[in-house]
Amino acid sequence: MSHPAKVKTDAAYPLPEHMRAWVLGDPGQLGLVDKPIPMPGRAEVLVHIDAVAICATDLEIIHHGAPAMIGGGEPFNKMFTPGHEYMGTVAALGPGVDEYRIGQRVSVEVHAGCGQCKRCREGMYTACLNYGLNYGDVDKGHRANGFTTDGGFAEYAVNNINTLIAIPDSMSDAEATLVVTAGTAMYGLTELGGLVAGEGVAVLGPGPIGLLGVAVAKALGASPVVLTGTRDTVEAVRHITAGKGLDYVLECSGAPGAVNQAARMLNRGGRICLAAFPHQPVSIDVAYIVRNNIYLYGIRGEGKSAAHRAEALMSQKRFDATKIHTHTFGLHELPTALRYAREHIDDAIKVVVTTRNAELARAVAAEITASNN
Amino acid sequence: MSHPAKVKTDAAYPLPEHMRAWVLGDPGQLGLVDKPIPMPGRAEVLVHIDAVAICATDLEIIHHGAPAMIGGGEPFNKMFTPGHEYMGTVAALGPGVDEYRIGQRVSVEVHAGCGQCKRCREGMYTACLNYGLNYGDVDKGHRANGFTTDGGFAEYAVNNINTLIAIPDSMSDAEATLVVTAGTAMYGLTELGGLVAGEGVAVLGPGPIGLLGVAVAKALGASPVVLTGTRDTVEAVRHITAGKGLDYVLECSGAPGAVNQAARMLNRGGRICLAAFPHQPVSIDVAYIVRNNIYLYGIRGEGKSAAHRAEALMSQKRFDATKIHTHTFGLHELPTALRYAREHIDDAIKVVVTTRNAELARAVAAEITASNN
Amino acid sequence: MSHPAKVKTDAAYPLPEHMRAWVLGDPGQLGLVDKPIPMPGRAEVLVHIDAVAICATDLEIIHHGAPAMIGGGEPFNKMFTPGHEYMGTVAALGPGVDEYRIGQRVSVEVHAGCGQCKRCREGMYTACLNYGLNYGDVDKGHRANGFTTDGGFAEYAVNNINTLIAIPDSMSDAEATLVVTAGTAMYGLTELGGLVAGEGVAVLGPGPIGLLGVAVAKALGASPVVLTGTRDTVEAVRHITAGKGLDYVLECSGAPGAVNQAARMLNRGGRICLAAFPHQPVSIDVAYIVRNNIYLYGIRGEGKSAAHRAEALMSQKRFDATKIHTHTFGLHELPTALRYAREHIDDAIKVVVTTRNAELARAVAAEITASNN
Amino acid sequence: MSHPAKVKTDAAYPLPEHMRAWVLGDPGQLGLVDKPIPMPGRAEVLVHIDAVAICATDLEIIHHGAPAMIGGGEPFNKMFTPGHEYMGTVAALGPGVDEYRIGQRVSVEVHAGCGQCKRCREGMYTACLNYGLNYGDVDKGHRANGFTTDGGFAEYAVNNINTLIAIPDSMSDAEATLVVTAGTAMYGLTELGGLVAGEGVAVLGPGPIGLLGVAVAKALGASPVVLTGTRDTVEAVRHITAGKGLDYVLECSGAPGAVNQAARMLNRGGRICLAAFPHQPVSIDVAYIVRNNIYLYGIRGEGKSAAHRAEALMSQKRFDATKIHTHTFGLHELPTALRYAREHIDDAIKVVVTTRNAELARAVAAEITASNN
Numbered sequence A, B, C, D: 001m002s003h004p005a006k007v008k009t010d011a012a013y014p015l016p017e018h019m020r021a022w023v024l025g026d027p028g029q030l031g032l033v034d035k036p037i038p039m040p041g042r043a044e045v046l047v048h049i050d051a052v053a054i055c056a057t058d059l060e061i062i063h064h065g066a067p068a069m070i071g072g073g074e075p076f077n078k079m080f081t082p083g084h085e086y087m088g089t090v091a092a093l094g095p096g097v098d099e100y101r102i103g104q105r106v107s108v109e110v111h112a113g114c115g116q117c118k119r120c121r122e123g124m125y126t127a128c129l130n131y132g133l134n135y136g137d138v139d140k141g142h143r144a145n146g147f148t149t150d151g152g153f154a155e156y157a158v159n160n161i162n163t164l165i166a167i168p169d170s171m172s173d174a175e176a177t178l179v180v181t182a183g184t185a186m187y188g189l190t191e192l193g194g195l196v197a198g199e200g201v202a203v204l205g206p207g208p209i210g211l212l213g214v215a216v217a218k219a220l221g222a223s224p225v226v227l228t229g230t231r232d233t234v235e236a237v238r239h240i241t242a243g244k245g246l247d248y249v250l251e252c253s254g255a256p257g258a259v260n261q262a263a264r265m266l267n268r269g270g271r272i273c274l275a276a277f278p279h280q281p282v283s284i285d286v287a288y289i290v291r292n293n294i295y296l297y298g299i300r301g302e303g304k305s306a307a308h309r310a311e312a313l314m315s316q317k318r319f320d321a322t323k324i325h326t327h328t329f330g331l332h333e334l335p336t337a338l339r340y341a342r343e344h345i346d347d348a349i350k351v352v353v354t355t356r357n358a359e360l361a362r363a364v365a366a367e368i369t370a371s372n373n
Helices: A056-064 A173-177 A179-192 A208-219 A234-240 A258-265 A286-291 A306-315 A331-343 A358-372 B056-064 B173-177 B179-192 B208-219 B234-240 B258-265 B286-291 B306-315 B331-343 B358-372 C056-064 C173-177 C179-192 C208-219 C234-240 C258-265 C286-291 C306-315 C331-343 C358-372 D056-064 D173-177 D179-192 D208-219 D234-240 D258-265 D286-291 D306-315 D331-343 D358-372
Strands: A018-024 A030-036 A044-053 A085-093 A105-108 A156-160 A164-166 A201-204 A225-228 A246-251 A266-274 A282-284 A295-298 A325-330 A350-354 B018-024 B030-036 B044-053 B085-093 B105-108 B156-160 B164-166 B201-204 B225-228 B246-251 B266-274 B282-284 B295-298 B325-330 B350-354 C018-024 C030-036 C044-053 C085-093 C105-108 C156-160 C164-166 C201-204 C225-228 C246-251 C266-274 C282-284 C295-298 C325-330 C350-354 D018-024 D030-036 D044-053 D085-093 D105-108 D156-160 D164-166 D201-204 D225-228 D246-251 D266-274 D282-284 D295-298 D325-330 D350-354
Touching: A018 A331, A030 A331, A044 A105, A044 A173, A056 A331, A085 A156, A085 A173, A085 A179, A105 A173, A105 A179, A164 A306, A173 A179, A173 A325, A173 A350, A173 A358, A179 A208, A179 A246, A179 A266, A179 A295, A179 A306, A201 A208, A201 A258, A208 A225, A208 A246, A208 A306, A225 A234, A234 A258, A246 A258, A258 A266, A258 A282, A258 A286, A266 B286, A286 B266, A286 B295, A295 B286, A325 A331, A325 A358, A331 A350, A350 A358, B018 B331, B030 B331, B044 B105, B044 B173, B056 B331, B085 B156, B085 B173, B085 B179, B105 B173, B105 B179, B164 B306, B173 B179, B173 B325, B173 B350, B173 B358, B179 B208, B179 B246, B179 B266, B179 B295, B179 B306, B201 B208, B201 B258, B208 B225, B208 B246, B208 B306, B225 B234, B234 B258, B246 B258, B258 B266, B258 B282, B258 B286, B325 B331, B325 B358, B331 B350, B350 B358, C018 C331, C030 C331, C044 C105, C044 C173, C056 C331, C085 C156, C085 C173, C085 C179, C105 C173, C105 C179, C164 C306, C173 C179, C173 C325, C173 C350, C173 C358, C179 C208, C179 C246, C179 C266, C179 C295, C179 C306, C201 C208, C201 C258, C208 C225, C208 C246, C208 C306, C225 C234, C234 C258, C246 C258, C258 C266, C258 C282, C258 C286, C266 D286, C286 D266, C286 D295, C295 D286, C325 C331, C325 C358, C331 C350, C350 C358, D018 D331, D030 D331, D044 D105, D044 D173, D056 D331, D085 D156, D085 D173, D085 D179, D105 D173, D105 D179, D164 D306, D173 D179, D173 D325, D173 D350, D173 D358, D179 D208, D179 D246, D179 D266, D179 D295, D179 D306, D201 D208, D201 D258, D208 D225, D208 D246, D208 D306, D225 D234, D234 D258, D246 D258, D258 D266, D258 D282, D258 D286, D325 D331, D325 D358, D331 D350, D350 D358
Parallel strands: A201 A225, A201 A246, A246 A266, A266 A295, A325 A350, B201 B225, B201 B246, B246 B266, B266 B295, B325 B350, C201 C225, C201 C246, C246 C266, C266 C295, C325 C350, D201 D225, D201 D246, D246 D266, D266 D295, D325 D350
Antiparallel strands: A018 A030, A044 A085, A044 A156, A044 A350, A085 A105, A105 A164, A282 B282, A295 B295, B018 B030, B044 B085, B044 B156, B044 B350, B085 B105, B105 B164, C018 C030, C044 C085, C044 C156, C044 C350, C085 C105, C105 C164, C282 D282, C295 D295, D018 D030, D044 D085, D044 D156, D044 D350, D085 D105, D105 D164
16 A cells, blocks of 8 residues: 655655564564565654664564464564564655654554544554454554564564654653553553542552553652562552552552452552453452452553653653663664563663664663663 | 431321331341331431342341441341342431422432542442441441341331432332342443443343343343353354454353453453452453453442432333342241242242232232233 | 555446536535546445435535635535435445445444544544545545535445444434434433433424434433423423423524523533534623533534444334434435425425435325324 | 530640631621631531631622522621631541541641532532532531631631541641642643643633642643733644644633633633633633534532642642742731732732731741742
């Protein structure tokens, strides 16, 4: 569906014909190849990727395929490029696009819904009923960058404008890769009710989403905000709240006992957002949930434009997402970067890959880290 | 807290000093005793109970205590009168009450929230944080008829006006006892979104709440509405919906596999209301819930004035709740009535106890049943 | 943007190359011309129009242009075909469309949002920020049938699948043209809260939307439902409600005093949906609105898939929309039909134009009318 | 309704039998008198008032009566004490109250709903249908401090615990009097949707609610936040937003043209909260509102526990409400304080009256003001 004649480019941002991109071969095997630069269609832009962060889900896709991919499609040996937490610079505009301009820096959220299904019509585009239907004759327009369509471990990617978020010059590349992570946490709080000033929130699981969940909750005025690891911390929460329990839990651990623990941290009428999950079925005390009027919300990412709200708080310096950025590598070093992320080498939390001078980026990051400590 | 001087009575509705009431001795033991007529306080009325239906929860309270009672209180040997699905005639008004008049027929919902806690202030009075705090020095004003305060297996009961629903003369006593049951189903649909016309609903569990859940969903225009028993019916639902799944499940079975089955009946973004629960923790596929953006709502009864909405549909004859009313007994026959309900004798679904002439009531009910068939 | 190669047709539904269509010349001037059959693009179908009803807004567009058209475009002398309350039979499928099949009968709602703007992403597609941007280089994908894109006073029209609603064989052509009218009323009630069973609703203005507003409100269990004309009926409403006022007003009259009257019909916390408006600014008692915590919702049609919910109620025969259908004409008789609608000739309420045998359709309609009386 | 036997006092906070209180004689006439200390009932506490701010509504009540008082009651010559923006120290507890402790510092919001009416049961306690019914035989339990029950221009006042908000020692008396003002702004944003991070808000009217509206909107991450006076600033807003308009307007001016201006500042689908109103009906362009899908929300104060959320943001030092506190007087100087507020003497914005040493308080305030400049 490319309309090359109508794609708008700018001599100041010359486009090569090919780009370097990592593609997935057999499970766990990535190769760096030359690929043609893709062309944006209606309501799309081409983004030059400046930086991309590694998410635990990337590791899973590379080794096992996409977790919620439907239609039977596995991404192996299809020249598929993973990577979904990226940012960059608009390099070309699809026909009719005037919402963004060439040269503009943008962060990218994952999901563009089909726009036609029942859920998209309700505004629930991360629950698009046509998830994954984006190839060939059954292209319903759904896009999930790095899940069902090519993602960010490359020099360029095409993006639906629904996935773009303009960022200011004051936001670094690395920080901008974290907008979607913060956006997922923001979406969790959005579904939980959103107005959390003065209300108690527990965040389970001190990974990137959990850590930014704490940051977003605090930025919105929640109090107290409790971050817990995987040990049983119900007693601690009960103690902190003088036995009353909290109002909300953002569950980001995927630990087997997390739902039961979360329920017991809440007061009657409390709510749990499930932003992670254990891979096996787990034992849950449904009676406790019903007797205590608890609601649970399973989410799949950064819905309801929450990434825009997260970006606004980040632009306003309400919290410093870069505190979880620990390592920087060049695009050509992706396998090393993935290993750092997977094995938590050197206490890695968020590992960022950049297409800019990686040496320089690493030096800058080290400096920032030093000044944070 | 009685203010006898200000209680308003009417010579046309003379009050005796004592009444007949069933009280709970040891677990499972009920005795019929004489009790003083209680006096209504501020925002309360005295109701002469004309009919009361038996709910599975009554059986549980009589044998094991109230399921969600807090504060350590068990109801045994405290002259406690259970029974919560009742209706009757206003017999006296507490000080300042002008919302109802003596002689008016009313149905009664279970919960009157404290009005002061965070949940009550949000309108979530069935999740009142002061549930059960209604005795002596810690009376926070919460009332749950037949759970934490005296209920309907008696000739009279005091009720907060928040629990009353005016009913028309065209509604029979027996039908009026079912308002709160239909109200629970209506509340489940309310929390699920409420606007179900043209949307698909499955109801799990063909007990009274489930059967009225089907009736309410149909009255609101839901389509299709599927009622399932405890066998695995996921395939059937998938077939009926051409593989797409439904939008909502109202889970009223409490079966161990119900949550997993419910999730698999839904499309992405679907919702489950949990109006029942298994007594033991059960294995749940949390990953399926999260990947499919499913929300779960545990409810504790007939919140958000849903019983008023249910009564409106019943008054308008949108569905015939009396179809689930199978047996009628006199108040003095309560042990027999409970046995019919517990053991499903003679295919009993809903068993009603009346303080009116039970022989006559039974004859009328038989006639109605005959004409329904 | 036609992709003829990928459009799917069916020999059983042969397409001519040209169709008869009414087009707007100078204001007030319509001409019947031959036009090429338009071809459906991605997410679009071609509909053979079987029947189209006349709305007051059509009369306005024909004489003055579209009321909310932006971007400076007036529809005169541009071969523009008005008409937006239509139904028909799917005649061809755009590339990749499998949501509908050729030969399927459908009713059509007006708005397909752009899918990219902030409002569309929220699910508020009738408030699309790209309204009217659907021509040439600034085509953002928005469509408003008969307002900004060609409508239904013709033999064929292209429609985004978002605007289609499948209808059953049991629904007549004429009834199906009223789905969008009922959908507008349903949307008004949706924005007002939706759960109106047992709550009081006043409908101001006994035109088609008002009359179907009464029908929808009753179908949802509202009580009382009061329909008023333009005379001051505040006292009557206060009397009916024993001085308490109603909960909701659906204002469909556009009368100068309607907002003030509506406010005074309500209790504190009541809500007004504005589905019509006076053409000149009017005097409004804002103090009354603020002191009484009244909310007002200005709506632009049939948003949030309300037309689907209306269709569901109509399919289930919850109300008989055909009672407001008074006259039927053939497509070639459109000017006469418009005159009947405009001048309320012969007490015309809803005038329908059909591409089928108009003589026959009139005879059938007369028969139905007779049997209704 | 006093229950002296059960009221809990503390020797560390000895209660005199009488207090000094200002009472309203004829319109505009206040007198300082001795009144008995009132005793708290169920769910009430006695608050020793430490500071009270003057609101424009106080001036209106003193001169014209309460704006939304119903039931015919005017407050003149009834020993009525006005004043509603106050804070203080809990001095005695009503029977059963354990939510607060004697000696605890609290801020006070205005409204305690009856808890029984339809609106209170929905959580909309500022729209209580029993507003003003709080005297004698028709006491429905509603309280509006300083509007329908005695308020804060005195040494003590009884308050329903629903109106109390615990404050930390780090919050000054003067700042605490502004919690309810900030709470009204927070409530406006709550009704407008609440999640305003990254969305544009205009605030009309630079009075105390407007100024704190700006502060709250910024604290929640809104951007841009525009404050306007009474001149036509539609063009400026259109310019700032590159022609797109804003998402929300908080109207606090009550200016005759404010609603029309607000509407024109918005994009399609935007929303207006009316927190002020002109005293005379004004001309409004309803057509513009309907065509642009604009919603209007008339509010009556600080509903849905918004004052708690505002207090949380203030405790966290997210904004400095004391910037609008300009003058401090002693309780005995109330007439002078009212004159400063009414005539904006010395650029007075918020004038606070204290029962503590007023000389000292003024000195402290002057110091703070100096350091702010």
